[in-house]
Amino acid sequence: MSSNQAQISTLLRKSLLGELLDTQFYLFSARSKHGNIRVAAEIRSLFANDEGLTAGSKFFSGLLSAKTLKDPALIEVPLEHHPASEEILSLNDYGYASDSDLDEGEEEDETNETVQDNEKLELQANVSAGTTPLIKNYATKGVYRTTPNRKILVTDTAFNTWQALLYYLYTDEIVFAPLRSQGSQTAAQLGLGKPPPCSPKSMYRLACKIEQDVLRDKALAAIQSSLTEHNILQELSSSLTSRFPLILEMEVESLFQHITSATVMNDFPTFIKRIGGADLPHGVDILIKLHERMLRQHYPRVFSPEPPSSKSSESEYDERRMRGGGSGRSGRGNRRSSRGRRDWSD
Incomplete structure (x- = not known):
């Protein structure tokens, strides 16, 4: 039992x-x-x-x-x-x-x-x-x-x-x-x-x-x-959304998924006007979250830049060698050659 x-x-x-x-x-x-x-x-x-x-x-x-x-x-x-x-x-x-x-x-x-x-x-x-x-x-x-x-x-x-x-x-x-x-x-x-x-x-x-x-x-x-394309803007407008960040984030994600739907595209301008007219106290939070979601979709490096790869490190090393700033035996050899040329000129 x-x-x-x-x-x-x-x-x-x-x-x-x-x-x-x-x-x-x-x-x-x-x-x-x-x-x-x-x-x-x-x-x-x-x-x-x-x-x-x-x-x-x-x-x-x-x-x-x-x-x-x-x-x-x-x-x-x-x-x-x-x-x-x-x-x-x-x-x-x-x-x-x-x-x-x-x-x-x-x-x-x-x-x-x-x-x-x-x-x-x-x-x-x-x-x-x-x-x-x-x-x-x-x-x-x-x-x-x-x-x-x-x-x-x-x-x-x-x-x-x-x-x-x-x-x-x-x-x-x-x-x-x-x-x-x-x-x-x-x-x-x-x-x-x-x-x-x-x-x-x-x-x-x-x-x-x-x-x-x-x-x-x-x-x-x-x-x-x-949540659907038919009610997402209405739900984003609710007072509950303004109080609970997790619901706001979830609903912004739903809005992003339906952003190209005919219903959202038709009603979105009116929704933005309500935000501009201060009808929605949390309207600014909606726009900020939506902007962040768009950046993550189209510019992911803004949120998670890639670390330098080993290939890029090797390129920087080769560039330093070409400029005479390398290290190791090749660097010491270059310095000896330089001293030798100065001695010969003297």
Whole structure:
């Protein structure tokens, strides 16, 4: 029996004894508009077994063993309270406005209420003080069979991404949804018997944060396999590309491979104008990387000059001999001949 199969067997046995649930996580699941501000909204719940998480993750080992949370994106929730499903958080505070794992929610009507600059502090204060109303029965239909030992509000990761992460730590299985730039809608849930899909870009961001290297590489490979001439310029324009140099380098390589395609040739002038107009904060980095890639292709000696060969050394030696600057016996012989001629002239 593999380690993952043994872990799943353990979790099943614990579920029979009512010992499965240790920690409850609350996460935003949608993106909507509140007045004139884009926000993360619609909090949903996930339940986890601590042993199942800590067995394969140093991040969760430290998180779940710590008495206080050091990560500012994580907020401790009193056991007797729940964050309200109506709670919102500005996408600036969320940290990833274009997160593909946030569903598109309904736009709220303009009201007199506004999202304050210190909204995240207010959210944390409300949760910690237990002043938020009880959560609506949104994702956890039915009555709780057990009470978790700890509740944590995660404010920088989407529900779909976190759910896929927990499933991966339990089973070592991961399924990535198509990129939105591929023209496909986010993959639908595949049923309880299948891994929950998530965006490879969202998972790459999370895997880098929690130092889950194998999962990070899987997400990076999924992003790379999704790049085509039809979406490479759009992906280069994403905020995620500006934050992670490895993704930038990979996407510039893809751009170079498709640089002569009809789609790229048609859209590239507009892309360059966006860089010139400062629409892309990382546009200069893209051009620098593209220039370096072109030099490596057409002028490889610029990056790896060839060392002097033995043949060139011999040519330099012969040239010195012809100029009278040689060494060894021939040099000494020349000097003796010179002295002899001077003696004869005297």
